[in-house]
Amino acid sequence: MESLQSSLKQWTKNKNIQQQLDEARTALLQDPFVSKALQQFDEVSEEMVEQGLMKLYEYKKELHHCSECPGLSKCPNMMQGYQPKLTVVRGTLDLSYQACSKKEQHDKEKQERQLIKSFYVPKEILSATFDSLDDISEREEASRRALSFAMEARPGEDGDGLYFYGKFGVGKTHLMGAIANELREKGIQTFLVYTPDFFREMKQSIGDGSFQKKLDMVKQAEVLILDDIGAETISGWIRDDVLGAILQHRMLEKLPTLFTSNYDYDELEDHLSYSDKGGIEELKAKRIMERIKHFTTFVTVEGDNRRRR
Known part of the structure; x- marks a missing residue:
């Protein structure tokens, strides 16, 4: 039978993890990029936010990369040269990606040189x-x-x-x-x-x-x-x-x-x-x-x- 001391240690550990998760969630929703993106929609329920936390985290990370852009060749985003856009699809938060201005200019110049x-x-x-x-x-x-x-x-x-x-x-x-x-x-x-x-x-x-x-x-x-x-x-x-x-x-x-x-x-x-x-x-x-x-x-x-x- 598990000792009371072991149970208390596990409970304390789980409590600390939950506290860290709550703090991370609060920081994520207070991020300027995330809060501004959420404000563009008329209604975003708590359930939508909870289910879309991973999408919101990805959105935040990618846009912060863009705000400190090191140049197209060194772009750290998952899809080099693309920026995320927050959308709502059938009541769910989702992401779409579009080429950034540097990517568009690069592709345009490439097409021109090929022509x-x-x-x-x-x-x-x-x-x-x-x-x-x-x-x-x-x-x-x-x-x-x-x-x-x-x-x-x-x-x-x-x-x-x-x-x-x-x-x-x-x-x-x-x-x-x-x-x-x-x-x-x-x-x-x-x-x-x-x-x-x-x-x-x-x-x-x-x-x-x-x-x-x-x-x-x-x-x-x-x-x-x-x-x-x-x-x-x-x-x-x-x-x-x-x-x-x-x-x-x-x-x-x-x-x-x-x-x-x-x-x-x-x-x-x-x-x-x-x-x-x-x-x-x-x-x-x-x-x-x-x-x-x-x-x-x-x-x-x-x-x-x-x-x-």
Whole structure:
């Protein structure tokens, strides 16, 4: 027969466990995330709460992870990149999950890169920041212009962009990468495309039926960076139906376009005037250049060739 002392010890132990459970329940229901979620429903009975304690605990834990988000790649939630939403299903508390803003942005960028391969740029450009820029006096003015644009960009309200001109390897694309990453931190959608590859891809996309979708994506980007314009093999169709259509839409919608080139304005106009069918089409080239000149500030990027270091 069990001794009275043993029974008392077990009773005391069970009592402490129940006290801990009660305290944990109270703390759970007082949690700001949980209490706010429960308030959205007209009626939540005690029975619903008791049956849904595990769901409420999961909801609390996951949302606290989100409030201290370490980034999508380190997301500690059960489903990486997803946030819980408290629901009531047939009188029972339940959870549904939806992608967080970081997950949505990541998936969107992934789809865009899969659609337009020329979005791929060197890794050092993808990770470029203003803090990582070389402190070289020759590029001081270009760096200042780039930072000013990144801090003040207002797509849809101000369509003015930049035209970075300079020799091969002086860091024009690196500056644009810093702009793109700064804008991304501010939630501004930025497409940085390598222009020669992009134009080739647009020509090939006619055959697979993706031309219009790709063209619309680039036309409608909040900020567009056309890297190394002038390095492409030009044709009348590329100039008028691709580049011309993109710039016309962006001009009307006040969406900034930025350029890098080894050509200055006059040299780019000469390049655009040549037709693959032979002859020179100065008027059509001039129309394109008027749009570029009117909506960009010309910036000379000087310095040594970074790629020879």
